[in-house]
Amino acid sequence: MPTDLLIVRGSIVLQGAAQHPHAARRLREAFSGIEWHESGEGATVVLADEPGLPEGAFRIRAEGGETGTAPRVAIGGGPFSGVIYGVEELIAHATATDRLEVLAGTSEDAPGLAYRTFWTWDHSTNWELSQVGHQEIGVFNPYGKPPSGFLRDYRRVVDFCSRNRIAAVVIYGFLRDPHGGIEAAQELCRYASERGVRILPGIAIGSYGGCYWEGEHRFNLATWLRANPQHAATLEKGVGFQIADLAFPLWFPRSDYTLSACPSAPETMAWMEEGVAWLAETFDIGGINVEAGDYGVCGCDRCVARRANEAEAARRVDAYGDSWSHTDMADNFPRLYRTAKAIRDDLWLYSEIQWDNLLDPVAHDAQRRLPHGGIYQHTTNRTYWDRIRRELTSEYVASLPTQPNVLRCQFACQWNGDERTERYALNARVFADMARLCAARGMQGLTVWGEPSPYHATVELSYLAFARFSWDASLTWERFVAEDVAPLLGGAEAAAEFIRIAEELDANQVLPLERLGAMRDLTMAHRAGDEAGRRWLTLEDQVARRMYMGA
Numbered sequence: 001m002p003t004d005l006l007i008v009r010g011s012i013v014l015q016g017a018a019q020h021p022h023a024a025r026r027l028r029e030a031f032s033g034i035e036w037h038e039s040g041e042g043a044t045v046v047l048a049d050e051p052g053l054p055e056g057a058f059r060i061r062a063e064g065g066e067t068g069t070a071p072r073v074a075i076g077g078g079p080f081s082g083v084i085y086g087v088e089e090l091i092a093h094a095t096a097t098d099r100l101e102v103l104a105g106t107s108e109d110a111p112g113l114a115y116r117t118f119w120t121w122d123h124s125t126n127w128e129l130s131q132v133g134h135q136e137i138g139v140f141n142p143y144g145k146p147p148s149g150f151l152r153d154y155r156r157v158v159d160f161c162s163r164n165r166i167a168a169v170v171i172y173g174f175l176r177d178p179h180g181g182i183e184a185a186q187e188l189c190r191y192a193s194e195r196g197v198r199i200l201p202g203i204a205i206g207s208y209g210g211c212y213w214e215g216e217h218r219f220n221l222a223t224w225l226r227a228n229p230q231h232a233a234t235l236e237k238g239v240g241f242q243i244a245d246l247a248f249p250l251w252f253p254r255s256d257y258t259l260s261a262c263p264s265a266p267e268t269m270a271w272m273e274e275g276v277a278w279l280a281e282t283f284d285i286g287g288i289n290v291e292a293g294d295y296g297v298c299g300c301d302r303c304v305a306r307r308a309n310e311a312e313a314a315r316r317v318d319a320y321g322d323s324w325s326h327t328d329m330a331d332n333f334p335r336l337y338r339t340a341k342a343i344r345d346d347l348w349l350y351s352e353i354q355w356d357n358l359l360d361p362v363a364h365d366a367q368r369r370l371p372h373g374g375i376y377q378h379t380t381n382r383t384y385w386d387r388i389r390r391e392l393t394s395e396y397v398a399s400l401p402t403q404p405n406v407l408r409c410q411f412a413c414q415w416n417g418d419e420r421t422e423r424y425a426l427n428a429r430v431f432a433d434m435a436r437l438c439a440a441r442g443m444q445g446l447t448v449w450g451e452p453s454p455y456h457a458t459v460e461l462s463y464l465a466f467a468r469f470s471w472d473a474s475l476t477w478e479r480f481v482a483e484d485v486a487p488l489l490g491g492a493e494a495a496a497e498f499i500r501i502a503e504e505l506d507a508n509q510v511l512p513l514e515r516l517g518a519m520r521d522l523t524m525a526h527r528a529g530d531e532a533g534r535r536w537l538t539l540e541d542q543v544a545r546r547m548y549m550g551a
């Protein structure tokens with residue numbers, strides 16, 4: 001390993017800025033004391049794609065600088081995000097704004113898990129805190145923020161992902177008239193692509209609004225069903241789903257949001273296929289997250305006959321009943337996959353395999369038809385995660401009929417737990433454990449909820465754990481705390497104290513006022529005018545709110 005630092009100051013020629021505008025922008029911002037030029041002689045920084053590297057990987061070569069030779073730093077990157085991640089690596093290790101400090105020789109890094117994704121709903125993604133209309137749960141919600149709110153929230157999500165190597169953001173509610181419709185969605189995709197972040201609209205086959213969640217549009221489900229009422233699904237039971245690991249029942253009022261179409265009608269699939277093609281052609285998306293819908297299946301004769309297989313019948317008796325169907329997914333995903341890939345070969349196409357069944361045979365016959373190259377996403381609630389930890393083996397993952405596979409965490413968010421929410425809990429250990437298990441067992445990615453703002457230090461640390469451990473599974477908890485957490489909270493001892501308090505708070509829905517008072521005193525001692533103090537204030541606020549509520 002090279003240990004010498006190449007230090008470059010003064011004036012630098014920056015090559016490749018036109019092809020890598022965001023990487024160039026970040027260099028100029030972070031090293032504002034350097035005089036950057038687009039051409040000329042002397043010290044040079046080169047930004048370039050490096051064929052052969054995996055997506056997001058980067059290689060930094062630093063040479064020259066001895067007497068008579070101009071220093072040259074080449075930042076080569078794999079597709080889409082590699083050059084940006086390479087530049088962020090330099091920025092992360094900078095100690096001053098007037099000089100580049102780069103390890104002499106060649107250094108490189110690459111992602112451990114290829115697929116590192118935030119999952120979100122538009123209405124409950126609250127990253128711009130200075131606006132009205134925040135919501136924290138729900139799947140059939142109106143949008144309550146000002147129309148500008150969508151871009152204001154998601155630009156911040158993208159900035160965080162770009163800097164922390166989180167590759168993609170799934171958005172349900174991507175297209176909605178009250179937050180700017182097509183134009184705002186196009187602008188978000190442009191903004192994200194430039195920063196090396198994939199935007200993945202979330203869609204569902206014949207449900208969740210089709211390809212256009214809300215608005216008068218030909219690819220909006222309610223609009224289409226008004227013109228084609230004969231293709232409406234005949235739901236076998238009431239609309240909705242329940243989650244065993246959530247302490248309270250969910251309520252789903254009927255509205256345009258809860259409509260669904262029959263997936264056995266050829267017209268429905270033709271319409272979905274057109275919608276997917278339109279998405280891939282109209283927006284600079286990074287992929288699409290496809291599910292079969294989870295709030296009820298169609299009970300018409302054609303659908304019942306199509307779903308008549310053993311695995312579906314076995315599942316029907318469990319807690320989820322017929323909220324969703326693997327057969328529907330396996331029958332219909334391949335067509336949408338082919339349509340999208342024909343337009344953009346590099347799209348990430350997630351296929352949701354639904355909840356708590358990674359270890360059980362689910363419509364395997366149907367799933368054998370699912371194309372290799374889709375990203376097969378297995379969602380887990382907290383109780384099932386305990387089972388995955390005990391039982392999942394790499395041999396089993398390798399034998400799955402779908403490849404590649406990723407895990408999606410459906411807890412550490414609003415959808416599991418007690419009457420509080422896990423959105424603001426310190427979920428860092430869970431994300432670290434999940435990322436490491438994925439890497440050890442051959443799962444190729446991890447998806448977690450990314451809706452609350454990292455203004456809350458507990459949330460920030462959780463996201464950082466997700467980012468770091470999914471990039472590098474060899475990372476240890478101790479090293480993460482020492483390198484990533486301690487500098488943010490005022491040192492190693494402060495970090496340990498913060499984690500202790502946050503985890504005690506999370507583990508106990510009720511605490512004696514006396515204990516809360518002691519916690520508040522501990523957090524108050526860290527009040528300061530710097531960013532570490534601001535982070536502690538967010539924990540103090542959690543404690544103070546609990547005291548005000550009386551437990």
Ligand SMILES: [Zn+2]
Nearest residue numbers: 262298300303
């Ligand atoms: Zn049907």
